[in-house]
Amino acid sequence: MIKLDHVKVRHVSMKLKSPFQTVNGLVVVRDTLIIEAQDQDGRIGYGECVAFSDPFYSPETTTTAWDQLKNFLLPMLNKKRIEHPSELNAIFSSIQGHQMAKAGIETAVWDLFAKQQGQSLKEVIGGVRDEVESGVVLSLMDDIEKQAEEYNKKGYKRFKLKVQKGKEKETIERVQNVVGDVPLMFDGNGQYEPEDMLYLTQLDDLNLLMIEQPFRTDDFYYHHQLKKQTITPISLDETIKSGHDAFQAIELEACDHINVKLGRVGGYQEALQIHRFAKVANMPLWCGGMLETGIGRAHNVALASLEQFTLPGDLSESSRYWEEDIIEKPFTVKDGKVSVPSKPGIGVAVNEKLLNKRTIREFTHTF
Structure with a gap:
């Protein structure tokens, strides 16, 4: 008890x-x-x-x-x-x-x-990895080429780009020129409308890892329609607020991947339910980020150690966002990976x- x-x-x-x-x-x-x-x-x-x-x-x-x-x-x-x-x-x-x-x-x-x-939280929830692959997010404020070069040297396994509608190709090509073949994706943040469907399919030649959440938060239908018309994988973020939402997305074929955020779905119990559905459907998952402190990041790293989290998550090192994190030993990225803490609980000491x-x-x- x-x-x-x-x-x-x-x-x-x-x-x-x-x-x-x-x-x-x-x-x-x-x-x-x-x-x-x-x-x-x-x-x-x-x-x-x-x-x-x-x-x-x-x-x-x-x-x-x-x-x-x-x-x-x-x-x-x-x-x-x-x-x-x-x-x-x-x-x-x-x-x-x-x-x-x-x-x-x-x-x-x-x-x-x-x-x-x-026990470590990884052990308690059934995680299988001692290291998880890390991706990094580049926002609209970033000096994008400079940032891409810096993070590429650290070996990040995936770059996620925040984009403005109509400038996706330009932004992506600027980063591709710096990072080469490292997988790229962009976050639609729900800014596209049904009439943008053809436009989005025309981005297939960019060979993206995925497009995240192109349509509005409550949409399953148009994501399903886009998935049928594009070869670029579609990932859902804000649309998935529970295990039931994930079940619907899988059954309705509304996406190829799901971004799981502990906060957005209500915690581990719902996240573990999503993981069970995804495992049955053989759907890849990845762990999204919310500009967390080291405490939230430790929880994300534990979540990403689960079997079905096969895509690099938004698990950049603490120094990406903070001069000083509120944990004693900030998270670092080595060869594009973050170590999963093995000490009891989330495995980090709070400052x-x-x-x-x-x-x-x-x-x-x-x-």
């Missing part, structure tokens, strides 16, 4: 090394929520709620997540005995939406549970001094 003593929620503010620009929004300062779940023996599990300050990626924000955690989700745990972290998904099921808030506490409890078992410095408000819920 997981006997929680208290949960602390911190609102942490961290300035990015350089602004991160997509067609939907600009991030200069990354506000995130760090959740600490402490048991009665003093062990702490860490999670991260990856909602942004503004609702440009999803309806959730740090403010809505703070409210959900404080007034709804954490109080629900006072009434329940928790034997295993997989039970949280059902406990929270009466709350509609708010996947990122749910994932924040759920990931913290999974970390705590693994520490109680004396308490820096975490306290970056915390702008906090509350504690006691059990």
Whole structure:
């Protein structure tokens, strides 16, 4: 039984090394929520709620997540005995939406549970890899050739490009001229309309690894239509908010790959369900990123160690975004790969001094 003593929620503010620009929004300062779940023996599990300050990626924000955690989700745990972290998904099921808030506490409890078992989180969830292949994202603000050259030297296995509609080919060719045959993809961020279908099929000659989320968030139909008409693989991101969404996407043949983000789907239980569906369908998965701190990145690396995560994920090293991360030993990329921590839980030590410095408000819920 997981006997929680208290949960602390911190609102942490961290300035990015350089602004991160997509067609939907600009991030200069990354506000995130760090959740600490402490048991009665003093062990702490860490999670991260990856909602942004503004609702440009999803309806959730740090403010809505703070409210959900404080007034709804954490109080629900006072009434329940928790034997295993997989039970949280059902406990929270009466709350509609708010996947990122749910994932924040759920990931913290999974970390705590693994520490109680004396096992790494990779072992607890059934991961099979000691290293995972790393890709890197280049935003619209980046000096793209300079950035591509720098990250190519580090051996990144895949480059994901943020693009403006109508300038995809130009952007991709600029990077191809620098990185050669390294796989490239671009993130559509839902900016395309059905009338852009023919235009997108004309990008087949670029030999892309995939196009991610070209159509709107709630769309399965037009992604299915595009998949039938293009040879470039289609990957879904924002459309997949649950295991059921993944099941529909697979059955409707709406995509070739799925980008799995713990925050977007509500935590490990839904992510593991997606993994089971993908394994049956033999569909490749990859782990997306949300400008996480080292805590969220550690969870992503553990997730990417699962068998069906065969494509390089958004698992760049900590220095890609931060001058100082809030973990003692930041993640690094060597030969295009990131090592999966083998110590208990997420396997990283939190820099308490820096975490306290970056915390702008906090509350504690006691059990």
